[in-house]
Amino acid sequence: MSVLLLEEVRQKRELCESRRWDVSFQGNTFRLSHIADKVIAWLERLKAIGDIAVNTDPIHAQLPWAWIRMLLQAATADRETMGSLLVGLDKVFYFIDLCKVYELLYPHDPEMEHAYLNLEATVIELYALILQFLLIAIRAYEGNRYTTISTAFCTLDCINDYNARFEAIVPRIDYAAQNCERCYSLLGRVSSTDQYKSLKRMLEDIERVKALENELRDANNRVQSIWLFLENEKRDDVLRWISNIPYEDHHTLARAGRTGGTGGWLYKQREFQDWQLSKDSMIFWLHGIPGAGKTKLVSRVVDEFLHAQGQKLVYFYCNRNEELRRKPKEILCNFVKQLSIADDQTVIHDSLLQIYDDRRQRGFLSKDLSLEESEALLTQLISTYPKTILVLDALDESEEGSRQGLINYLCRLVDQIQNLKIFISSRRDEVIASRLETNANVGIDATDNQDDIAKFVSQKIDEDEKKRANPISSELKHDIVRILLDKSQGMFQWAALQVTELLSLDLESDIRERLGCLPADLQYAYNEIYQRILGSTGSKFKIAARALQWVLCSEKPLTTDALVFLACQDPQTDTLITPYVDIQFILESCSSLLVMDSQQFCRPSHLSVNDYFENLWGIGICHANAAKICLTHLIVASSQLSQGCSKYSAMVDNFLPYATQHWFVHIRKYEHYIRNTGEKIDPRLSQLVERFLGRVGESGPAYRSWCERCEHLPGFPIEDLKPFSNPVLAVCRFGLHRVPLTWWEAERIDPKQTNKAANSLLVLTIFSENEHAVQKLLSLGEDVNRQLDGLLCSGTALGAAASTGNREIIKLLLSAGAQINQRHAGGIYGSALVASVANPEGRKAAQLLLDSGADINQELDCGIFGSALAAAATRGAGWYDNTSIHLLLRAGANVNQALTSGNYGSALAAAASTPISHETIKLLLASGADANQRLIWGKYGSALAAAAFGSPANISLLLDAGADVNQVLTSGLYGSALAAAAYSQTKYSVKLLLDAGANVNQKLTTGLYGSALAAAVAKKGADKEIVQLLLDAGADVNQKLASGLYSNILEAAQARTRPELYEMLLGAAIRKNQRNLEYISLEADEYKDRKSA
Incomplete structure (x- = not known):
């Protein structure tokens, strides 16, 4: 029966949602669809434990489920009836679920007779009250079977009275249940462990759903704290949209290999205790040298808080090797995702759903949340929890250019929000220290984690014992722990490298010899390992160097298969090489500097490995070689297609998506590197870029093939690159200003070119947000105030810069003579100030533009907005x-x-x-x-x-x-507010305006339709309910229209409406005007002729 009831309630929920019904109860306003969500939640929980209950609970089994279903079927189109029934059932099912769990938790036991009988008596009393409540509704239904539930039942006052009686019993049931819990626990008479735990979890879940009642307030206030139950598919869509970063996997990776019992010293620190116990919102900063084990400590903190009651934990692990895990916007979006879902993953916060639905209705024209939107949403979500703990690991690995802004935002959070604790870890960094040292902070000194390092080393030795032929003596084990502890100086990574090195030796004499010549620190340890790699025989050094370079610079984590392929590629050749090694060969060649995680991704064993090789080789060399491999890949792929292949070879196909999306990213980072170091451009890279692009005036086949593939990439700026025949568009759009070398040195690029959307090369370069590339275009003589007249263009260079919010580029353009108040001749903005405030990222530049003299009330000649406000x-x-x-x-x-x-x-x-x-x-x-x-x-x-x-x-x-509901309008497409609502096909809006006194037959003097009813029927796919709503309100089907495209209602309906709706209107016209049957008959005959034709 619960399945049938669920389907019935779901149908009622859809009805309530479509009509946007609200109900007032106990001084608060609730959305009826939200009450229905709660009833569904109770029934789902009822179903989850139903089989057990029916077998053990004769009272529950005999509850009149069929009568409840009958009541649901009787409550149809009346808001008050529906409200009374759903509010009542919300109460009834909550108490049934509660009693049901108590009965299963505490079965009859002769030794607990007194405690059991007290609970049984109160449960029976509550069941009796539930039956009385249902009996009132059943009698009302029986007394008026052929209409709806009678008004005797349809009062929330009646429910309010029963609710008070229900609530009076609940404390006695809770007391009786707590007494049973104490008695049954003392004698060990609880149910089987698994069943007991499941029922206790169900009890907590019931109370959590009950607590949602406190949040379902003021349904018309869209900024409230509301949790919504969503179908799995939509919930998943919303959560994927906000963030795709697998933060739980990152935590699993961070805690992997953590030695049991380590990290406890942190909890003994006075600063940590003050932070944890203080009633004030606070930031705690854990800082230490590279290799000190900060991430392992953070994983221990996360585990500690993960299942704590009464608080919400959110966490994020930054990683400079992964682009998304460096960006503040992505970090905050992931926090938003975690805060938007309840711990059991079944409900989602309404505020996130609102913004998702708004973006979806607009066709996701602005796909992602901006940084500012993420900040505002995060601030609101944190405020909905009684206590929030936010953990951010490796802040120093976040994007350097925007790190300060992230820190400032987190500091503002603790100033604005109560009961917020923020835990941050990072290396000792001057910028971070300047902002966070005033907060509670603990630095990891050499003495702090000595016990942790000792435990770690001892565990590694014990694990090695199981596979060692000759066990290590107790004395040597003691010496290894003592010496590594003494020399590690708090560096976990150093100790990990050395214990691995020591345990690779078979003889105790060799181990003792090694103990006597350990490297002084991490730098020396890595020098030693690198020299060993350098001296490897055969191809090991070559393979290790390529693998390490790729892992250092890759824009996404590399799988083992990808790394095997890439390590075999030679950046100095024009062909692709079939892999000739496996992953084990690579890992051995890299000598513990690379590891493979549980998800089969390869990564450096520690961030300090990145530091060492970036200093050794320079990160620019890694990016240059990566760009060469990507470009070679794209050229080979194009060649395969030109030779008539129906598809790419497997070797090409596997890496093609990466090469397609990242070749220009590697080049841009390489250009940044050589600009800072003063090194010369790699001539082979420049030649490869030119070969890939084609000529200045005409693109090559590889470039055109690449453009065609990019058309299918979500979020890719493909429209900026049209027409594909011009490769200069891509050079400018991605901010490449050093390669191709010959194009720039010979000044072969004409700055006056535009793309298909009429955006100039300067504008495209501005979109790349590379101020050096912008300067390059300006140096070629481009007019900084050049007007662009395309429908969707940015209007001017300054307008483009303002839309991105890049303050440095705006300053550069202003210094080059850009006019701050230049009115645009074309495009979507009209002025630079409008371009700034119309874009989430652009808003951060609005103050700069105002300070530079932007006219805030400037009249505009074009654009979709009309003013900045x-x-x-x-x-x-x-x-x-x-x-x-x-x-x-x-x-x-x-x-x-x-x-x-x-x-x-x-x-x-x-x-x-x-x-x-x-x-x-x-x-x-x-x-x-x-x-x-x-x-x-x-x-x-x-x-x-x-x-x-x-x-x-x-x-x-x-x-x-x-607002005057019948105001006569002199502009616009609709003529009145009611006509606009009718055309928008929003039933609730139409009803709202009618209830406010809108004249359904108001003669309109402007617009396309002439009346509200004409507007409703002229909409393609017109809603029959809206038309009926207007007819019920007295809309005259025979009204002559004084303005618009049609002379009468039926003419409007003929043009756009479905046949059945036209026939409905025709019938209404006949009933309305029997005296003018000749006109009506003529209309009907014409309609039949057209229908038969």
């Missing part, structure tokens, strides 16, 4: 970012400026048209925005008409602010 209101609207709006208002933005370009007509209309803009609308209204301003430009004509395309909540806000 309108751009900020629509692109930054919602709970997640009103910073730009505050900035513009403080700087003097006219909140009622009448706009003469763009889609909106005013800033308030721009905000109202955006679904999740409630806080923005409130802010603009509080700043003096006129809810009844007549607009002279744009699609809507008024803010209220624009809100019809935003959300019902936006309409409510404007109505509360005095």
Whole structure:
């Protein structure tokens, strides 16, 4: 029966969601679909333990499930009835689940007679009250079988009365259950261990779901703390969208090999205890030298907090070898992901779902969250938990250019939010130290982790004993531990390298000899290993060097198969080489400097390995060689296709995706390296790039094949590279300003070229955010104020720079003579200031532009926004970012400026048209925005008409602010707010406006439709329910239309509507106007003729 009930409740949930029904109960407003979610949650838990209950619980088994289903079927289209029933069932199923678990936890036992009988009596009393409650509904139903549940039951006051009686019994049940727990535990009479644990977890889960009631408040307030149950598929889509970084895998990797019992010294530190126990929000900073074991300590901290009750733990391990794990935006997005899901993974936070749905409705035009959006969302999510612990490992491995901003944000968090603890680990870094030393911090000194190192070395020796032919004597074991402990100076990595080296020796005499000549520190240890690799026979050094270089510079972790292939490739040849070694050969050649993790990825054994070889070889050499292999790969792939192959060979196919996405990344990093070191460009790399690209005026086949492959890459800026016949577009778009060498040295690149979207080479270079490349284009004589007139272009170079938010490039352009208030002749912005506030990344440059003299109320000639304030209101609207709006208002933005370009007509209309803009609308209204301003430009004509395309909540806000529901509009496509809502096909918005007094037959003087009903039926795929809603409100089907594309309603319906809807309107017209049957008959005959034709 629970399966049938689940299906019935799900259907009711869909009905409540489609009608956006709310209900007020006990002084709070709840969304009915959310109450239905809770009922579904109770039934799912009921189902999970149902078989056990039915076999052991005759009272429960005889509950009238069929009657409950009948009640659900009877509650149909009435909000009050549905609200009463769902709120009641929420209570009923909660108590049934609670009693059910108690009965299974504490079965009858003669030795516990008194405790058991007390629990049994209170459970029976609660069941009796549940039956009384259901009996009222059943009698009401029986008394009015052919309508709906009668009004005798349909009052929340009745439920409120029963709820009070329910709640009075609950403390007595809890007391009786706690008494049983004590008695049964004392005598060891609990159920089987597994069953007992499962039931206790179920009890905790029931209480957690019950606690959601405290969060389901004010359904129309979209910035609240609401948890939603989602279908698995959608939940997974949302979570993948926010972050794909497998943080749990990284924790598993970090804790792998951690010696048991190590790290305990940290918990004894006074600073750590102060941080942990303080009621104030605090940052704790763990710092130490390379190789001190910081990440292992962090993994111990994560494990310690992972299952602690009453707090939410989120964690992240930075890694400079993986691009995504270096970027602050990705770090914060991953924190958002962890905070957005409950610990049992079944519910997701509503605030994340809102922004996901908003992006989805807009077609993911802005795919990812910006850094600022991530910060704002993270701040809100942390505030929803009673206590949050945020752990960030290896802060020094985050992106250097944006690290300071990340630190500043974390410091602001602890200033703004209560009950937040942040744990950060890093090397000792001056920038980090300058900001974090004032917080609680502990440095790992040589004496702190001595016990940990001793345990680690002893464990390694013990593990080695099992496979050693001649066991190591106790005396030698003691000497190994003592000497390594003495010489390690707190460096775990040094100790790990030396114990591995020692245990590779068979004879005790050799081990003692080695103990007498250990390297002084990590640098000497790596020197020793490298010299050994250098002296290897055969191909070992060559293979080891290539493998290490690839692992150092790869843009993504390399699998064992990938590394085997790459280590066999020679960057100085033009062919691909079939692999001739295996992974074991590579690992042995690298002599413990490379390891293979549990996921079959190869990585350096420690970050200090990266440091050593970057200093030895220079990271630029690694990137240059990687770029050569990628380019050779792409050229060979193109050659295979040109020779008529239907598909690539397996050898080419496996590495092709990496080469496609990263060849230019390696070149750009190489260029950065040689700019800093002053080294000359690798001539072979420059020649390979030119061979791949083709000629300046005409691309080569390899480049065109690459472009075609990139068309299928999500998020790739492929439109910027069209037409594919011009390879200079890619050179500029990716900021390559040193290669191809001959192109730049001979000044063969014409800066006046544009791409298909009319963006200039200078604009494309600005998009690369490489200020040196921008300077190169300017040096070729490009006009910094050149106007671009493409529909989707950036307008000017300064507009492009403002959209990226790159302050250094903006300063460079201004110093080169860029006009701060130049009005654009084409493109989507209209001005540089608009370009800044219209883009999440661009907003950080808004203050710089204002300081440089940008006109905040400038009238614009083009663009989709019309003003800077309108751009900020629509692109930054919602709970997640009103910073730009505050900035513009403080700087003097006219909140009622009448706009003469763009889609909106005013800033308030721009905000109202955006679904999740409630806080923005409130802010603009509080700043003096006129809810009844007549607009002279744009699609809507008024803010209220624009809100019809935003959300019902936006309409409510404007109505509360005095918006005239029947205002006569003089511009826009719709003529009235009701017509706009009807065309938008939003039933709840139409009903809201009708309830507020909208005249359903208002004669419209502007717009395309002439009346609200015409607008509803003229929409392709018109919603029959909306049409019926308007007809029920008195819409006149025979109304003559004074404006718009159609002369009457039926003409509008003929043009766009489904046949069945047209017939419905025709029937309504006949009923409405029996006196004009001749006209109606003529219309019907014409319709039949067209239908038969």
